[in-house]
Amino acid sequence: MRKNRKFIYGVFNHPDDILNAAYAVRSTRNQILDCFTPFAVHGLDRAMNVKRSRLGIVAFCMGLTGFLLAVSLQYYTNVFDWPMNIGGKPAQLAVPSFVPVCFELTVLCTAYGMGITFFLRARTIFGVRETVLEARQSDDHFIMCFDMENKHLNIDEVTNLMKQNGALDVKQVEMMASVK
Amino acid sequence: MYESPIREPLVTGGKTYHNITDDICRPIENKPSTQWRVGFTISAILAAIGVYSIAYTSFKGIGVWGINKTVGWAWDITNFVWWIGIGHAGTLISAILLLFRQKWRTGVNRSAEAMTIFAVVCAGLFPIFHMGRVWLAYFVLPLPNAFGSLWVNFNSPLLWDVFAISTYFSVSLLFWYIGLIPDIATVRDRATGKARKVYAFLAVGWNGSTRNWARYELVCLILAGISTPLVLSVHTIVSMDFATSVVPGWHTTIFPPYFVAGAIFSGFGMVLTLLLVARKVMNYENYITIGHIEAMCKVIMLTGSMVGLAYITEFFVAWYSGVQYEQYAFLNRMTGPYWWAYWSMMTCNVIAPQVFWNKWARTTPWFVFLIAAVVNVGMWFERFVIIVTSLHRDYLPSSWIDYSPTITEIGIYAGTFGIFFTLYFLFSKYLPVIAISEVKSVMPAPERHNKEVVAH
Numbered sequence: 001m002r003k004n005r006k007f008i009y010g011v012f013n014h015p016d017d018i019l020n021a022a023y024a025v026r027s028t029r030n031q032i033l034d035c036f037t038p039f040a041v042h043g044l045d046r047a048m049n050v051k052r053s054r055l056g057i058v059a060f061c062m063g064l065t066g067f068l069l070a071v072s073l074q075y076y077t078n079v080f081d082w083p084m085n086i087g088g089k090p091a092q093l094a095v096p097s098f099v100p101v102c103f104e105l106t107v108l109c110t111a112y113g114m115g116i117t118f119f120l121r122a123r124t125i126f127g128v129r130e131t132v133l134e135a136r137q138s139d140d141h142f143i144m145c146f147d148m149e150n151k152h153l154n155i156d157e158v159t160n161l162m163k164q165n166g167a168l169d170v171k172q173v174e175m176m177a178s179v180k
Numbered sequence: 181m182y183e184s185p186i187r188e189p190l191v192t193g194g195k196t197y198h199n200i201t202d203d204i205c206r207p208i209e210n211k212p213s214t215q216w217r218v219g220f221t222i223s224a225i226l227a228a229i230g231v232y233s234i235a236y237t238s239f240k241g242i243g244v245w246g247i248n249k250t251v252g253w254a255w256d257i258t259n260f261v262w263w264i265g266i267g268h269a270g271t272l273i274s275a276i277l278l279l280f281r282q283k284w285r286t287g288v289n290r291s292a293e294a295m296t297i298f299a300v301v302c303a304g305l306f307p308i309f310h311m312g313r314v315w316l317a318y319f320v321l322p323l324p325n326a327f328g329s330l331w332v333n334f335n336s337p338l339l340w341d342v343f344a345i346s347t348y349f350s351v352s353l354l355f356w357y358i359g360l361i362p363d364i365a366t367v368r369d370r371a372t373g374k375a376r377k378v379y380a381f382l383a384v385g386w387n388g389s390t391r392n393w394a395r396y397e398l399v400c401l402i403l404a405g406i407s408t409p410l411v412l413s414v415h416t417i418v419s420m421d422f423a424t425s426v427v428p429g430w431h432t433t434i435f436p437p438y439f440v441a442g443a444i445f446s447g448f449g450m451v452l453t454l455l456l457v458a459r460k461v462m463n464y465e466n467y468i469t470i471g472h473i474e475a476m477c478k479v480i481m482l483t484g485s486m487v488g489l490a491y492i493t494e495f496f497v498a499w500y501s502g503v504q505y506e507q508y509a510f511l512n513r514m515t516g517p518y519w520w521a522y523w524s525m526m527t528c529n530v531i532a533p534q535v536f537w538n539k540w541a542r543t544t545p546w547f548v549f550l551i552a553a554v555v556n557v558g559m560w561f562e563r564f565v566i567i568v569t570s571l572h573r574d575y576l577p578s579s580w581i582d583y584s585p586t587i588t589e590i591g592i593y594a595g596t597f598g599i600f601f602t603l604y605f606l607f608s609k610y611l612p613v614i615a616i617s618e619v620k621s622v623m624p625a626p627e628r629h630n631k632e633v634v635a636h
Binding site: 013014015016034035036037038039040041042044045048050052053055056059063073074077078081082084086094097098100101103104105107108110111112114115118119121122123124125126127128129130131132135136137138139140 | 196197198201322330331332333334335337339340343344347350351354355358361362365366368369370380381383384385386387388389390391392393394395396397398399402403406407409410413417420616617618620621625626
């Protein structure tokens with residue numbers, strides 16, 4: 001996945017600056033590859049036209065799986081395989097008693113199903129090597145990165161747009177990267 | 181970034197983003213202080229006493245405890261419920277306050293969540309070692325018939341508890357870790373040599389990409405959404421361990437909300453105890469401000485009042501029910517052999533937190549520390565009162581008996597403090613104690629060279 005790539009990127013020191021720059025770039029034909037920020041800058045994903053994550057749907061499906069797992073586990077063990085004889089009453093789905101475990105397994109499967117999907121989708125997995133353009137991108141700098149191999153990229157235009165919006169510096173770099 | 185002209189800033193001291201990174205990474209990058217070494221050593225010794233006491237119990241059997249035929253649950257379950265309750269504050273701060281958009285939580289959520297995880301570890305030890313033959317502990321899992329003639333009984337609240345506690349622990353751990361990833365990446369980007377390799381491994385390649393931040397925030401929101409009912413369910417189910425029995429004093433429908441309020445109450449007591457020390461020792465007064473402390477005091481006051489209301493309601497209902505056994509159970513709590521436990525509970529839980537109506541009391545750290553410690557003691561007594569006083573005089577007066585703990589039980593309880601603080605010390609040395617990225621997102625943004633704001 002890691003290959004040699006050429007990037008041009010701007011360095012900002014204020015979240016509002018990078019946000020303004022992202023909106024400025026959006027009105028041109030240029031495509032931002034990605035932005036790297038020390039914290040979640042709200043609105044930046046919208047400015048970059050990042051689609052809403054579908055992890056919520058994953059969470060729902062995983063939760064449903066957990067619920068069905070809990071129902072079938074309890075039904076199989078306590079009703080089907082070894083019917084519970086409580087005061088001679090007929091063995092059946094003891095709904096109130098089964099609620100807590102259904103709930104817990106729903107939550108457990110939602111959390112881990114979604115969590116693991118998140119790790120895989122975000123490509124943040126143990127052993128993955130980080131692609132860090134600037135060490136301070138996790139400290140106090142905000143990076144806006146463009147792929148120089150993109151045919152539609154107008155290097156002068158994006159350089160100017162970034163500078164106009166307060167970029168401290170615009171740099172070009174060639175590096176081994178696993179940025180999408 | 182919008183800054184409210186009315187609200188006090190959540191980070192004081194005119195910090196910049198870089199100052200925050202520096203301040204919070206400093207303990208990780210520097211050699212441990214003498215205070216840390218001393219604290220860690222004491223905790224480790226206590227933990228060793230705990231491990232010894234637990235090992236002794238496992239080899240000899242639970243006969244080495246003070247429990248008997250009448251008082252079958254005592255210190256063990258008291259401590260279990262106490263530790264579990266403490267854990268609840270962490271989830272309240274990280275999940276419920278996230279849903280309510282309470283931004284002050286960002287200064288305290290990381291250490292509160294760590295506290296949750298360590299408290300649940302301590303709590304879990306008690307029921308596991310109370311099993312006696314601990315090597316058969318896997319019998320509580322829904323395993324096939326080959327291990328015996330029966331499946332586990334899903335009608336039993338004790339089994340619900342197995343699911344609730346293990347789910348709570350697993351989900352809290354995941355939530356905490358996902359929250360830690362961006363901060364570990366910050367530590368990684370500053371580290372060199374071996375430390376960098378370790379933090380790079382733990383940071384799972386995080387680089388703060390906007391796409392990932394969007395996913396990350398959604399995942400945190402959903403985790404908060406499911407952790408909220410989860411944390412309420414955990415203490416509800418713990419309370420059902422008691423409430424579904426027919427023991428006078430336990431057989432009450434008020435237990436679930438009463439236990440949940442009590443759990444949050446005691447949890448905030450512990451959060452304050454820990455953070456008031458941590459902010460002083462680690463110089464985090466600008467991140468855990470008086471405003472944070474005041475907010476937490478208000479939660480203590482609210483939940484303390486709820487607990488007080490529950491005590492009085494319970495008392496009233498015991499009288500109103502006309503059930504003699506129930507009435508005696510409550511009279512015995514007040515005036516029986518364990519009257520001191522009952523009155524300690526009442527003083528510590530109902531009266532003490534009421535001082536927080538006073539602003540001076542809420543904003544004076546040493547005083548808050550005192551009250552928080554009192555709350556912790558009071559909540560321990562609450563569980564002791566519920567468990568031991570209800571059991572020691574049951575329906576059959578010929579079985580009435582008193583209970584006192586043995587040195588082994590005391591050793592295990594002290595040991596859990598050791599384990600808890602050992603883990604907490606390790607956490608405060610090797611991981612960012614304050615959520616760096618979250619604090620940066622709620623602090624006043626730095627001055628800009630270009631004041632112009634583009635309309636979006």
